[in-house]
Amino acid sequence: MASVPGYLVAVLVGLTTCQVGLYLTTVVLHRALSHRAITISRRPLWACRALIWLTTGIRPREWVAVHRKHHAFTDVEGDPHSPILYGFLAIQLGNVVYYKRAASDAETIRRYAKDLPPDRWDRVVFDHGFLGLGAGLGILFLVFWGSWQLALIAAGVHIVSYLLASSAINAIGHRFGKRPYAGNATNNQWLAWLVAGEGLHSNHHAAPTSARLSFEPSEIDPGWWVIALARRLGWVQVRHSDVRLTARASLAATGGTR
Numbered sequence: 001m002a003s004v005p006g007y008l009v010a011v012l013v014g015l016t017t018c019q020v021g022l023y024l025t026t027v028v029l030h031r032a033l034s035h036r037a038i039t040i041s042r043r044p045l046w047a048c049r050a051l052i053w054l055t056t057g058i059r060p061r062e063w064v065a066v067h068r069k070h071h072a073f074t075d076v077e078g079d080p081h082s083p084i085l086y087g088f089l090a091i092q093l094g095n096v097v098y099y100k101r102a103a104s105d106a107e108t109i110r111r112y113a114k115d116l117p118p119d120r121w122d123r124v125v126f127d128h129g130f131l132g133l134g135a136g137l138g139i140l141f142l143v144f145w146g147s148w149q150l151a152l153i154a155a156g157v158h159i160v161s162y163l164l165a166s167s168a169i170n171a172i173g174h175r176f177g178k179r180p181y182a183g184n185a186t187n188n189q190w191l192a193w194l195v196a197g198e199g200l201h202s203n204h205h206a207a208p209t210s211a212r213l214s215f216e217p218s219e220i221d222p223g224w225w226v227i228a229l230a231r232r233l234g235w236v237q238v239r240h241s242d243v244r245l246t247a248r249a250s251l252a253a254t255g256g257t258r
């Protein structure tokens, strides 16, 4: 490490932390909690909640409610973050503003996250997002042996790249790419590599409860690899195993309108 400049290490740590946040987002917030495509055992779930708190500061029930509303009103009035309604750049650069607006609406949370009432851990610790991000910054401070400068570079790279990458799922994922299924959602394999598989967004809208987002041999969903490993370790249960059939069945059942 002596020959590698400290700031470069800080950038790499920031990008790695961003990936950890994106994998937690897709596996826990999206596939497990929003769609119940997988069920995570109690202790690993608690660890994931703590890591989500440290890396994103997101309150899971708010993310879940906003996301379920997106599925209920995809690209029509009521969609919290549609690039079709609000424009590509507005969502790619300002998704967090649209997210915050929807997440602060008590009616949205009440209606779409009934199954995730806050527990004691939420009330005391996990609902305090800025405390989590502050604790995460403190851990980076320790990682960099007391250098605030390097800790702040890593945190800045993490936050900016996490926001841009997760915004791209909503912005690019409804605007540019292949549309093998009905609707505006698109598949972009290059994006899927960057965002833990979420770039296969047309597939996801066609079969929202599928734990795996890749349906064809040519498609790769790195988030599924993490789920497969966690299943082998006994940490998760998968609801659907034959995802390709599920996608076709879902498309047929909805007349291709999803």
Ligand SMILES: [Zn+2]
Binding pocket: 070, 074, 170, 173, 174, 185, 201, 205
């Ligand atoms: Zn979508």
Ligand SMILES: [Zn+2]
Binding pocket: 030, 034, 035, 067, 071, 204, 208
């Ligand atoms: Zn979804």
